Amino acid sequence: MDNLFAPAVGEWQRVSPRLATVRRILLSSAAAVVVLVGVVLVLVLPDLWWIGTPVAVIGLAGGVWGWTWAGRNQRSWGYAENADDLLVTRGVMFKRLVAIPYGRMQFVDVEAGPLDRAYGIATVTLHTASSETAADIPGLPAEEATRLRNRLTELGESRGAGL
The missing domain is CATH 1.10.287 (Helix Hairpins)
Incomplete structure (x- = not known):
């Protein structure tokens, strides 16, 4: 399983x-x-x-x-960057896996509240046309959140150009 x-x-x-x-x-x-x-x-x-x-x-x-x-x-969250999509998983009792094709991403948010900023973490949110495939990745170190945002934006623009 x-x-x-x-x-x-x-x-x-x-x-x-x-x-x-x-x-x-x-x-x-x-x-x-x-x-x-x-x-x-x-x-x-x-x-x-x-x-x-x-x-x-x-x-x-x-x-x-x-x-x-x-x-x-916290230990249940994970993400993986594949060639064509980003996978996000979470959940202990009820596990969930979301695959988001880079070409379907509309925009990427990075959010950090005051406590998040004090601890150096942020949440990256990926938005698509469908609310079912939108995904959050909370608790990323700030540097990784910035890197992931830039990479996903770049991949989304290059893959979505033909739509």
Whole structure:
């Protein structure tokens, strides 16, 4: 079954482990807010402990789950540059493989929020006419995102010239 998701040529290029770090920071922050709300409910309204306690426990459980998920998700991302298309794979439980022909690319986005920039990573998004074949590659080191954007733009222009 693993051959189903193997690139035809070469090996998968993996995204930066810093993607997991950024996602852990975001998920931990959200979980901390939920835990804090639960604790405040218990302290301020002790008669409603039966609401505050589950909220705090759910926040804590969500934080632990998110911490584990971030690492597994980061390790599942990969991309491979073939002669005619770009392959992008992701997913742990439900794997997905998208093949995007260079000639079908309309434009390439590079995006990085403040936390992404602080950790030196970016997301490259490939757009085609079909929303089904658009693909994101999050967590690329900034230099690799720039290289990939330039290469894909160049290949897209040369391959799409006959359309």
